Amino acid sequence: MDTLLDDGVLSDKEKSNLDRFVSFYSDQFKKLKAKHGWDVVSEIDNIQDGEQYQRFIKGAILSDIINGRPLEKRFTINESPIIFPKGESPLWLFNNVGYFTYKTKTEYRGSSDGISIRIAKGLYYRTGSFKGNPIRTEVLEKKKDGSLILTTKNIYFYCGGSLEKTPLSKIILAQTFADGILIQKDGMREKPKIFKHVDSWFISNVISNHENIP
Template sequence: MEKIKKILSFLWYFIILFLFMFLILVFIVESLPKEQANSSFASFMIFGISLILIYISYKIAHDKVYGSSITASKKDYNTKVNKDDIKNFECVKNAINMMVDKCKETKEEEIINNINKCVSSAKQPDKVIKKALYDYIQESLNDGLLDENEECIIASISKNYNIDLKDNSDLYNAKILYSIIVKHEIPNIELRGNVPVILGNNEVILYLKENVSLIKEVTRTKYVGGTDGFSIRIAKGLYYRKGAFKGERVKVSSKEVVDNGMFIISSKNLFFIGESEKKKIPIKSIITSEPFENGITIQKNGNAKPLTFYGIDSWFAHNLIINLPKI
């Protein structure tokens, strides 16, 4: 029944589109002089244009009803699966889902063999596997965590089919949060590059972001209601000047960007390394964490003023700050 509905929808779109374009063609022909319209060359051109209109109508109607291709769900994943490989794609997805909750118990060869069977008849097997893997990654990250079984499946497929996932920060972050929130342990990770901070024993870097703005609440004093004074003429060439006064002193607070630098969260501390500002804040001394889009505001214990950091993954940073003290 569903197939019949799609066929009828396709025919409806095709006929409407073709008639619309054909009417435009008739209008153009009617506007031509009779001598040109009746020439053999004009007839040949009309026939050629009609064929083109039929193809365009078919293509638009087909894509409207059936879709031209399946695209990856994440913007960065531009992998597309050809419409001829859709069945192979669904087969690979089913093969992956069969491994859920038992990846470590199943031999890696079994997973790969099942996938190879699915793509044996595919025109573009590499794209089919990539698309299925990317979709699985997105589904796994719906809760923001990556458990050991999900990690096992992703690692097995990416390793055997040479799919590079090193630049996928979502996977990295989800793996860290799973270790901290669920397993209650610091993940064993290695951060690349030079880190300009001295770490303590068993302290590891969990998050690093450059070009982050440090925003502070700055208090300045100004005077309200003051005057520079004024002069009163008493006689010719003689003036009396009434003295100036500053007025009432008022303190005004505002939030300002005071520095830009590197923002780091380790397993024990939060660091900010800027040109003029250098900060090291123990995670356990942070009493509030308020995330917002691309930023976070923290409050230390005591009478310290709030600090705001802008230009970071606020969701990930907030989860690190509130969950690390629980380990």
């Protein structure tokens, strides 16, 4: 699996070989269970939930996208909080995702509260106060934890009843990190969004090739 996915994408031949491999061994486990009563069904579940098997599914999805083929139904969400419009399908769900964005912080430097100057007995003159020069800085701030749903058309972030949608077609920058991704949506007032604890390799490849999705 590591060797086949070394370049990040499965060729048609590699995909076909892996499909047969997984199918063959899944059938063998089931036959052993039926014949000997061994508790091997859990082993099949472990394979399908494992990181390597998930990489295989993601590689197969990317292979279909890059080649402009109709996407096979490889991933489903059992209890999705989103009703997807016709023609839009989920590609992957990431849970326990940290959502960060930049917040503009303004502080004033060189400010003064003013002073009182005595002119005569009982008579004072007070100079005016001023805030000084505004200094604005961008500070990275964690907004919340939630679920990120990547579909054929959008990136959704869902948390506690609130939902944010970012169309793939509007993303002008996707910068990957070891365990996260920064995306920048087109628009003068749009600020970068950072999502941690996701597969940045998979998401960035879907974004880069989204125009090939039927």
